[in-house]
Amino acid sequence: MAELSLNNIVKRYGSLEIIHGANLEVKDGEFVVFVGPSGCGKSTLLRMIAGLEDISGGELKIGGRVVNDMEPADRGIAMVFQSYALYPHLTVEQNLNFGLRMNGNPKADTDRRVKQASEILQITELMQRRPKQLSGGQRQRVAIGRAIVREPQIFLFDEPLSNLDAELRVQMRVEISRLHKKLGTTMIYVTHDQTEAMTLADKIVVLRSGNIEQVGAPLDLYDDPANQFVAGFVGSPKMNFLRAEVVDNQPGRVGVALRDQRNVRLSLPITAAGVEIGEHVTLGVRPEHFLDAGRGDADLTVDVDVAEHLGNTSYIYANIAGGEQIVIEREESRNTGNRDTLTVALSAAKTFLFDGAGNRLR
Amino acid sequence: MKSKSKSTLIRSLALHGLLAPLAIIWLFPLWMMFVFSTMPDYGIFSPGIILTPSTGFMDNVRNLQADTNFIGAMTISIVVAIVYTVLSVMLTSMAGWALARYQFAGRPGVIGIILGTITLPYSVVVIPQFIMVARDFGLANSWVALIVPPLFNSLGVLFMRQAFSMMPGELFDAARVEGVKEWQIFLRIALPLARPTMAALAIILFLASWNNYLWPLLINSRPGMMTAPVALGTLIGLTRVSWGGIMAGAVMLTAPILVIFVLLQRHFIAGIAAGAIK
Numbered sequence: 001m002a003e004l005s006l007n008n009i010v011k012r013y014g015s016l017e018i019i020h021g022a023n024l025e026v027k028d029g030e031f032v033v034f035v036g037p038s039g040c041g042k043s044t045l046l047r048m049i050a051g052l053e054d055i056s057g058g059e060l061k062i063g064g065r066v067v068n069d070m071e072p073a074d075r076g077i078a079m080v081f082q083s084y085a086l087y088p089h090l091t092v093e094q095n096l097n098f099g100l101r102m103n104g105n106p107k108a109d110t111d112r113r114v115k116q117a118s119e120i121l122q123i124t125e126l127m128q129r130r131p132k133q134l135s136g137g138q139r140q141r142v143a144i145g146r147a148i149v150r151e152p153q154i155f156l157f158d159e160p161l162s163n164l165d166a167e168l169r170v171q172m173r174v175e176i177s178r179l180h181k182k183l184g185t186t187m188i189y190v191t192h193d194q195t196e197a198m199t200l201a202d203k204i205v206v207l208r209s210g211n212i213e214q215v216g217a218p219l220d221l222y223d224d225p226a227n228q229f230v231a232g233f234v235g236s237p238k239m240n241f242l243r244a245e246v247v248d249n250q251p252g253r254v255g256v257a258l259r260d261q262r263n264v265r266l267s268l269p270i271t272a273a274g275v276e277i278g279e280h281v282t283l284g285v286r287p288e289h290f291l292d293a294g295r296g297d298a299d300l301t302v303d304v305d306v307a308e309h310l311g312n313t314s315y316i317y318a319n320i321a322g323g324e325q326i327v328i329e330r331e332e333s334r335n336t337g338n339r340d341t342l343t344v345a346l347s348a349a350k351t352f353l354f355d356g357a358g359n360r361l362r
Numbered sequence: 363m364k365s366k367s368k369s370t371l372i373r374s375l376a377l378h379g380l381l382a383p384l385a386i387i388w389l390f391p392l393w394m395m396f397v398f399s400t401m402p403d404y405g406i407f408s409p410g411i412i413l414t415p416s417t418g419f420m421d422n423v424r425n426l427q428a429d430t431n432f433i434g435a436m437t438i439s440i441v442v443a444i445v446y447t448v449l450s451v452m453l454t455s456m457a458g459w460a461l462a463r464y465q466f467a468g469r470p471g472v473i474g475i476i477l478g479t480i481t482l483p484y485s486v487v488v489i490p491q492f493i494m495v496a497r498d499f500g501l502a503n504s505w506v507a508l509i510v511p512p513l514f515n516s517l518g519v520l521f522m523r524q525a526f527s528m529m530p531g532e533l534f535d536a537a538r539v540e541g542v543k544e545w546q547i548f549l550r551i552a553l554p555l556a557r558p559t560m561a562a563l564a565i566i567l568f569l570a571s572w573n574n575y576l577w578p579l580l581i582n583s584r585p586g587m588m589t590a591p592v593a594l595g596t597l598i599g600l601t602r603v604s605w606g607g608i609m610a611g612a613v614m615l616t617a618p619i620l621v622i623f624v625l626l627q628r629h630f631i632a633g634i635a636a637g638a639i640k
Contacts, residue, residue, distance in 0.1 A: 047535075050535075050539055051538075051539075052535050052538065052539070071538075071541075072538050072539045072541075073538070073539065073540060073541025073542075074541075077539065078539065078540075079535075079536065079539045081532040081535070081536055082532070083530055083532050085530065085532040085533050085535065085536035087533065087537075087551055088555065089551075089554045089555060098537075098540065098542070098550075099537070099540025099541055099542055100540075102537075102540070102541070102542045102543070102546050102550070103540075103541050103542070146536070146540075150540065
């Protein structure tokens with residue numbers, strides 16, 4: 001087990017900079033999830049931690065040692081790949097013990113580790129099969145087993161569940177969470193799926209275009225996003241963003257009106273220093289934070305487009321005047337789909353405000 | 363269902379009807395080679411075409427052996443072809459691996475040069491190669507001269523490079539993270555996975571060495587070190603050509619290759635397809 005420290009880490013391919021000075025501290029035993037859209041640099045960052053990509057600048061420490069120029073195998077890490085990367089010509093048992101055998105680890109110790117890993121992952125009956133004879137979930141277990149036998153200080157997972165079907169993904173997610181509790185080892189997990197991030201992480205690192213946008217506990221990111229990007233990325237369905245304009249700015253309160261429905265006005269309990277009246281801003285409302293008409297601070301009438309009924313809850317896709325589409329989550333209301341319009345209420349306390357550059361106004 | 367099976371049958375019949383004559387056209391020279399190998403020289407030049415084998419095969423073989431020590435030449439051919447194939451597969455695999463998996467300065471240039479050598483006809487290369495090996499290195503009439511110069515096979519390098527390029531990089535990354543050394547990754551992971559391609563390449567290289575006539579003829583003037591095709595060539599004299607012996611020798615040269623091809627056919631086709639499609 002070990003802590004991890006990224007100090008101004010930079011990655012360049014020629015003149016193109018991919019990671020722009022990442023700083024991060026990961027505590028011993030923490031489960032950290034790197035999340036972000038495709039191409040944000042999360043896998044590159046993970047591969048730099050693994051030693052599979054050179055570090056162009058900055059300092060990477062694992063367990064207090066600088067490991068920038070250290071071989072992957074000497075860093076005390078183990079990695080689980082998206083494609084599982086199992087050796088197709090070897091049996092499960094050989095896949096598990098391959099690395100240890102090649103490194104001349106004593107046979108008794110190798111056997112003990114393989115047995116232990118196979119028992120933890122319940123794959124003992126699969127030991128003589130080859131990867132092609134396994135299901136997706138079984139392959140994933142073997143890939144995790146191969147990481148476990150290394151007894152690493154840090155586990156690295158590179159989108160390990162993205163090749164599995166939805167049901168299996170949920171099952172494996174729970175198993176990885178259980179494994180973390182059992183082993184107590186530091187884990188770094190890369191995904192583009194914010195649900196995985198929210199459910200697994202002690203700490204989420206949101207990346208965009210090679211920059212760390214925000215680091216925090218899942219609910220902290222949900223409750224208090226640093227900017228519009230994080231607000232839109234964390235939470236499902238994603239936050240609605242409504243075009244608005246500042247109409248009033250008093251100490252401790254900012255009044256805004258929707259640009260497409262100017263009669264909808266909210267007075268938000270924020271300071272927002274430097275914001276001027278008439279400035280264009282964005283109002284962020286999570287689908288689950290719309291209230292019944294009359295029960296919030298301002299009512300908003302929308303044209304219902306489509307309603308999805310999921311049993312206990314409904315997602316209503318609706319358009320506000322001006323054509324912006326929003327999603328409203330409501331407790332199951334079977335008749336909503338038949339209506340043309342719906343009136344819901346906005347709560348100032350549950351609404352976020354962002355400036356033109358997407359920065360949060362507080 | 364019935365109409366479907368009927369249309370399948372018609373398609374199959376049409377396909378066989380088209381391919382069977384082609385197969386006959388392709389097999390006819392081979393059959394005639396076998397027929398001629400069973401006839402005395404005067405029988406080959408008889409006025410009518412005889413399509414059935416005669417009984418003189420062993421006489422032709424005895425004459426061939428007496429004239430050229432053909433069994434000895436076959437042994438040399440087999441040794442040369444096996445050693446050449448093994449060494450060349452090893453060499454081209456290593457070169458292919460390096461070109462597929464390592465980034466180094468000048469890599470595109472190296473690939474370009476290798477590609478370029480494929481376009482050069484062998485007749486352009488053979489004279490400078492002969493001068494270099496025979497005069498500069500003084501290796502004429504040696505096993506080394508027979509085997510080593512053709513070892514680096516450009517096609518083989520590109521063939522193996524393609525096979526290694528198609529393998530998912532994460533396999534090798536996984537091994538690196540596990541502390542497996544580069545040579546172990548190559549030997550224990552990459553080579554076993556490239557087995558079908560290597561089998562196909564081995565057949566191609568074995569055939570190339572087995573059929574090679576010009577280079578062994580040029581570099582080797584010692585009668586005791588003649589390969590089988592060169593030995594057969596000696597039967598074409600100024601005044602007399604022993605066609606019966608040549609045909610018997612050709613049958614003996616062709617038979618092992620046919621057997622090998624039939625046995626390894628599955629690998630051969632899989633290897634070629636792997637290079638072509640994936």
